[in-house]
Amino acid sequence: MQERAADQIESIHAMMSTGHRSVLMERHSLWLWGITAAGLILTVRHLFTPERFSIPWQRTTAANFFIAFVLIVIAVWDFRMTRQARESRDETLSFIQLQLTKVWWLILGLIVLVNIGVNVFGGGMLFYPILLSLTGLAFYIQGLFSKQLLSWAGFIMILLGLGSAALRLPLPTLEWLAIVVFGLGLPSLGLFIHRTQNTQHRLLQPVFFMAWVGLILLTAAMINHWNMQSDDTDLPLVMLNDYQQQKLIPSTAQIIRLPAGTIVPVEVNIKGDVLKGINLATVPLQLSEDFDMVVEGGKPDGRFRKTDGSWKQHRFHYRLRDFKLTSEVLSETGPRVKLQFYVSTEGN
Amino acid sequence: MDAMSPFELDTVLHQPLRTRIAAFLATRDEATFTELKISLEVTDGNLESHIKKMVAIGYVRTKKLSVKKGRATTIYSLTKKGHEAFENYLEALKRILSVRL
Numbered sequence: 001m002q003e004r005a006a007d008q009i010e011s012i013h014a015m016m017s018t019g020h021r022s023v024l025m026e027r028h029s030l031w032l033w034g035i036t037a038a039g040l041i042l043t044v045r046h047l048f049t050p051e052r053f054s055i056p057w058q059r060t061t062a063a064n065f066f067i068a069f070v071l072i073v074i075a076v077w078d079f080r081m082t083r084q085a086r087e088s089r090d091e092t093l094s095f096i097q098l099q100l101t102k103v104w105w106l107i108l109g110l111i112v113l114v115n116i117g118v119n120v121f122g123g124g125m126l127f128y129p130i131l132l133s134l135t136g137l138a139f140y141i142q143g144l145f146s147k148q149l150l151s152w153a154g155f156i157m158i159l160l161g162l163g164s165a166a167l168r169l170p171l172p173t174l175e176w177l178a179i180v181v182f183g184l185g186l187p188s189l190g191l192f193i194h195r196t197q198n199t200q201h202r203l204l205q206p207v208f209f210m211a212w213v214g215l216i217l218l219t220a221a222m223i224n225h226w227n228m229q230s231d232d233t234d235l236p237l238v239m240l241n242d243y244q245q246q247k248l249i250p251s252t253a254q255i256i257r258l259p260a261g262t263i264v265p266v267e268v269n270i271k272g273d274v275l276k277g278i279n280l281a282t283v284p285l286q287l288s289e290d291f292d293m294v295v296e297g298g299k300p301d302g303r304f305r306k307t308d309g310s311w312k313q314h315r316f317h318y319r320l321r322d323f324k325l326t327s328e329v330l331s332e333t334g335p336r337v338k339l340q341f342y343v344s345t346e347g348n
Numbered sequence: 349m350d351a352m353s354p355f356e357l358d359t360v361l362h363q364p365l366r367t368r369i370a371a372f373l374a375t376r377d378e379a380t381f382t383e384l385k386i387s388l389e390v391t392d393g394n395l396e397s398h399i400k401k402m403v404a405i406g407y408v409r410t411k412k413l414s415v416k417k418g419r420a421t422t423i424y425s426l427t428k429k430g431h432e433a434f435e436n437y438l439e440a441l442k443r444i445l446s447v448r449l
Contacts, residue, residue: 005444011364012371012438018387019375090382090421092413 023097023145026082027190034186036074037135038179040067060119068112075105096145107138125165128174132161132181152209153189156216157181170316173224180220188212228316235294243295253296260307262287270339306345319344357444360405361437365390365398370407370426370434378411378425399424407433 044063053059079101086093111134118124136157143151160181164174192208237255240262258264268281294303302314324340361367368388373379379387385395402408407430412420426434 005441008362008364008367009438009441009445011368012441015368015371015388016375019372087421090380092378092380092383092421092423094379095377 023094023100023142024091025142025146025150025193026078026085027194028081028085029078030186030190030193032074032078032081034182034184034190036070037186038183040070041175041179041182057120060116064112064116064119067115071108071112075108100142100145103141104138107134110134125168125171125174128171128178129161129165131178132164133158134161135182136161147193149189149193149205149209153185153212156213160216170319172227172315173220176223176227177220180216180223184219185212185216188215228313237292249298251297253294253301255292256295258287258291258293260287260289260291262291304345312345314345317345357440358433358437360401360407361433363398365394366402367437369395369399369402370430370437373408373424373426374431374434378423380421380423384424402430406430 044067047066048059048063050059053062083093111131114130114134115127118127136154136159139154139157140151141154143149143154160177164177169177189212192212235253235255237257240256240258243254243256264285264287266283266285268283269277270281271277290307292305293300295301300314303311304314305311320341320343322340322342325337326340327335327337329335361370365388369384372384372387376383381392381395381399384399385392388395399408403410406427408424409427409430411423411425413423
């Protein structure tokens, strides 16, 4: 009698667990959302440029309306496709699934709000870590009521988000990491997610998961490496003095060497609601070592190297940090404001 | 009120497949025939005969959701009586084992 009762309780536990984890994430959802998110990251920056929208708040508003519109269209499309898929399989949208859909929509809304926030208040470097972490959280919650694989994927996304922030990865690297996670990671997850019904496939889950993590990290690392490398040693090297003696600025690219000790005047133009720029201030800064940069038509194209160093791209390595603004009012000097920051070419 | 002994088990629920049906519906709220069949890994005939018994005794209710392609989708869920019976059945099992779930 006791043995039979124990069997029954074990059977009840198993079914309750199955019942709780019965929310299926459709393959088309992973494809739709993954490709949409990757597409938005790739295109929004190029669509809403300062050239097209010169006023920042208008650019922010237009970009976020566009993002919200695309997300709403995809959300409705996904919901309809999911309902159709369930009907065709004679399945229902369970109560838990409807609640999870609300969680997803709330998190999507939160992501749009964070995007608006960083557009208005700054801190854009944190957007992608937050995006990955919030999406990871949504997947983790979904996985609690669905396939365990989704929770694992969510956990990895949270780790990637937090790790990329901790490592202070450059913005283009963060962008590509997010593009790879969404554009490649989610569709590839969709390929396997429904193949875990039988025991053989269930045993393969950890193997697939490791391969999935490897695929994301390797692809992101390869794209990043390909983006960062820059070998322009074939270009002609011109010393700054010789460059300045040219009557016409050449339209072709050339390497200009700025020797150590060169004075670089930095023009400072600061305005504010209680400040009025009387004169454009010029702060002279001196180079501490030789500095080569690729110049085309009188403008640097972003590639540079330091003494005997390798070529770098400024979007990966240039960073302003440690901003500090202090003010004092002394009897001798009157009001004085000090602005300090650190210019790094190491990307950290 | 039934005068059942503390160790007396509900004969309808004390059958492995019907126990699993009740446990699944108790957590899932509602399910179609196909969902039950896939989750419980049973044949159509086996599931149908057991669920009919549960409907007949009033533990499970059916609801026709919508008509698509000429056929209605039947949704199964536990009735209040079914929920109570399932809870009582669990309590009886716990008493037999003298352990907490």
